[in-house]
Amino acid sequence: MRTLDFSPLYRSVVGFDRLAGLLETAAADAATGYPPYNIERTGENAYRIEIAVAGFRADELAIEVKENLLTVQGRKAANEETRSFLHRGLAERDFERRFQLADYVVVSEAALADGLLSISLRRELPEALKPRRIQITTGAAGTNLIEGEQAA
Structure with a gap:
C-alpha cells in the first residue's frame, strides 16, 4: 500500500x-473503506450520514462530537459462545470513522434501523451571522419634531 x-x-x-x-x-x-457510508443533503441546511453497520447493535456503537469532528465507533462485544463458521462474509470487526464538520453544524439525531446508522445534521447559524433586511425609510430629513414644539 x-x-x-x-x-x-x-x-x-x-x-x-x-x-x-x-x-x-x-x-x-x-x-480504509470500512464501513461504507453515504452523505446526503436533505434540505437547504440539513444533511444525513448513513453508515452500513450490519451486525452491530445500538449498544455497540458510539457517536461523539468534539471540536467539529464527528467520530463514530463500533466495538463488537466479545462472544462467550464459540461459533463455527463455514463461510464468514459479514465483516464484524471494530471500526472508527471520522467526519470533519463545518462550523455551526450540529448533530440533531441518530437512529439505527435495518443495519444502517443514520445521523442527521443541521447547520444552525447564529443570529448575528444570518442575513437581515434593513428597512429604508423615506421622507424629508427636516421633518423631525422636537417634543413640545410643532411647526406652524
Whole structure:
C-alpha cells in the first residue's frame, strides 16, 4: 500500500497546521473503506450520514462530537459462545470513522434501523451571522419634531 509523507508540508504551512492534519486524516480515511457510508443533503441546511453497520447493535456503537469532528465507533462485544463458521462474509470487526464538520453544524439525531446508522445534521447559524433586511425609510430629513414644539 502506498503512503504519503506530509512532513515537508508541515514546514511550509506555518499557522495552517490544522489544514495539514486534515489532509493527512483524509488520506488515511481513504485507505480504509470500512464501513461504507453515504452523505446526503436533505434540505437547504440539513444533511444525513448513513453508515452500513450490519451486525452491530445500538449498544455497540458510539457517536461523539468534539471540536467539529464527528467520530463514530463500533466495538463488537466479545462472544462467550464459540461459533463455527463455514463461510464468514459479514465483516464484524471494530471500526472508527471520522467526519470533519463545518462550523455551526450540529448533530440533531441518530437512529439505527435495518443495519444502517443514520445521523442527521443541521447547520444552525447564529443570529448575528444570518442575513437581515434593513428597512429604508423615506421622507424629508427636516421633518423631525422636537417634543413640545410643532411647526406652524
